Amino acid sequence: MKLYESLAEELCRRIEQGYYQVGDKLPSLRKMSHENQVSIATVQEAYHLLEDRYLVESRPKSGYYILAKKSDASLPATTRPEQKPVDVARWELVLNLLHSHERDEILALGKGTPDVSLPTLKPLLKLTADMSRRADIGQLTYDSLQGCQELRHQIARLMVDSGCRLHPDDIIVTTGCQEALTCSMRVLTQPGDIVASESPTYYGSMQTVQALGLKMLEIPTNPETGISLDALELALEQWPIKVLQVTPSCNNPTGHTMPDANKKRLVEMANEYDIAIIEDDIYGDLAYRYPRSRSIKSYDTQGRVLFCSSFSKTLSPAFRTGWCAPGRYIQQVKHMKYVSTACNSILHPRAIAEFIAQGLYERHIRKCRTQYLRNRDRLMEWVQAYFPKGTKMSYPEGGFLLWVEFPKTIDALGLNEKLKQEKISIAPGILFTAAEKYQHCVRLSYSHEATPAIEKAIKKIGTIAKAC
Numbered sequence: 212m213k214l215y216e217s218l219a220e221e222l223c224r225r226i227e228q229g230y231y232q233v234g235d236k237l238p239s240l241r242k243m244s245h246e247n248q249v250s251i252a253t254v255q256e257a258y259h260l261l262e263d264r265y266l267v268e269s270r271p272k273s274g275y276y277i278l279a280k281k282s283d284a285s286l287p288a289t290t291r292p293e294q295k296p297v298d299v300a301r302w303e304l305v306l307n308l309l310h311s312h313e314r315d316e317i318l319a320l321g322k323g324t325p326d327v328s329l330p331t332l333k334p335l336l337k338l339t340a341d342m343s344r345r346a347d348i349g350q351l352t353y354d355s356l357q358g359c360q361e362l363r364h365q366i367a368r369l370m371v372d373s374g375c376r377l378h379p380d381d382i383i384v385t386t387g388c389q390e391a392l393t394c395s396m397r398v399l400t401q402p403g404d405i406v407a408s409e410s411p412t413y414y415g416s417m418q419t420v421q422a423l424g425l426k427m428l429e430i431p432t433n434p435e436t437g438i439s440l441d442a443l444e445l446a447l448e449q450w451p452i453k454v455l456q457v458t459p460s461c462n463n464p465t466g467h468t469m470p471d472a473n474k475k476r477l478v479e480m481a482n483e484y485d486i487a488i489i490e491d492d493i494y495g496d497l498a499y500r501y502p503r504s505r506s507i508k509s510y511d512t513q514g515r516v517l518f519c520s521s522f523s524k525t526l527s528p529a530f531r532t533g534w535c536a537p538g539r540y541i542q543q544v545k546h547m548k549y550v551s552t553a554c555n556s557i558l559h560p561r562a563i564a565e566f567i568a569q570g571l572y573e574r575h576i577r578k579c580r581t582q583y584l585r586n587r588d589r590l591m592e593w594v595q596a597y598f599p600k601g602t603k604m605s606y607p608e609g610g611f612l613l614w615v616e617f618p619k620t621i622d623a624l625g626l627n628e629k630l631k632q633e634k635i636s637i638a639p640g641i642l643f644t645a646a647e648k649y650q651h652c653v654r655l656s657y658s659h660e661a662t663p664a665i666e667k668a669i670k671k672i673g674t675i676a677k678a679c
């Protein structure tokens with residue numbers, strides 16, 4: 212065994228024995244090298260080994276931190292959704308969820324909003340205010356249909372991180388990601404068509420499927436590697452699928468990221484079966500590992516991937532600024548954008564473009580990643596400590612959402628009802644499917660600082676769930 216390997220083994224032992232706890236910082240390279248009488252390079256190799264085993268995380272300019280353990284025993288199994296296309300319903304449930312989030316007195320632990328109180332976001336408010344003050348009468352007009360040129364330029368730069376080389380003219384600015392998804396779906400489908408997707412999946416895109424009179428075919432999905440390619444291939448053989456809709460990087464609701472090899476294979480399958488892919492990348496930049504993983508679009512050579520995203524999770528949903536890079540469908544999506552909202556407001560896209568140009572977006576994202584990773588570990592610890600025995604959970608690799616699978620006897624809708632009295636709300640699992648599935652699952656959000664009040668709420672959820 213090499214020197215760095217035996218040092219890594221020793222550190223693994225210390226982590227297992229609880230000498231280092233989740234969230235603790237490992238000694239600096241210099242200190243560890245001094246204590247163990249080995250070179251700094253040896254310590255660095257040992258730390259890299261621990262990183263590869265997901266035991267520690269390197270945080271830029273800060274050091275190495277102990278991560279929550281990923282235990283196969285606590286991961287949910289690959290899902291087994293309905294094996295045929297079904298109609299989507301659930302609008303009443305979605306509406307209820309949205310209403311519960313609007314009530315200030317409720318601690319909305321199922322809500323998918325980022326932490327907008329971070330200091331790194333403040334310069335964006337200042338930029339917006341300054342631009343508003345400096346705005347002249349000439350700016351009180353319609354923006355171009357495709358949207359703010361400066362922002363499209365900055366988005367094309369950001370997308371290089373996910374392996375995409377796009378021109379600003381390949382991008383359309385939209386009113387959030389929801390508009391990008393809906394315009395894409397409208398271009399690609401006719402009523403009655405079948406859309407395949409991961410399962411569980413984001414309820415907002417399912418509502419688009421419902422509103423356009425489409426049918427949904429949910430494909431088995433693994434909480435670590437995403438949509439099952441074998442199951443998808445079988446479905447493609449069996450059904451005339453028009454579109455595949457996926458959120459492959461830092462997925463909502465599970466937080467998984469598909470391995471790059473699977474993303475590449477997915478594009479090959481789309482080419483083979485001649486289908487389009489709508490790729491929702493709204494959480495992609497919030498991956499805890501840097502560089503972030505590649506997008507599906509980065510493997511697309513035929514223009515059949517419509518990439519949709521927004522700044523709603525990385526900055527704030529209040530700006531309602533998103534985008535679509537629709538490949539070969541750009542003219543049709545532009546038409547749908549015109550039919551939908553004609554154009555965007557001018558101020559926010561310009562302020563966001565300036566924020567990115569000044570390097571403030573990267574700084575803010577770094578801060579988010581660090582906070583969300585820390586919060587994830589705390590939340591996972593609390594779920595493990597307070598939720599009923601047999602509870603399983605996903606292992607998010609980015610974003611701020613955790614998928615929790617209670618033992619089958621627990622009904623998440625009933626649990627949510629009981630939690631109302633405690634002024635807590637969660638997102639019941641049934642929202643994330645078109646079929647009668649995931650009744651014992653919930654989605655929890657951890658964007659906000661892991662305070663004692665949140666720990667108390669998680670404990671309360673656990674206590675009530677145990678009594679269900």
Ligand SMILES: Cc1ncc(COP(=O)(O)O)c(C=O)c1O
Binds near residue numbers: 389390415491522532
């Ligand atoms: C996966 C996913 N896609 C799209 C959206 C909608 O994004 P926006 O608020 O930018 O319209 C959300 C919002 O929750 C989401 O979670």
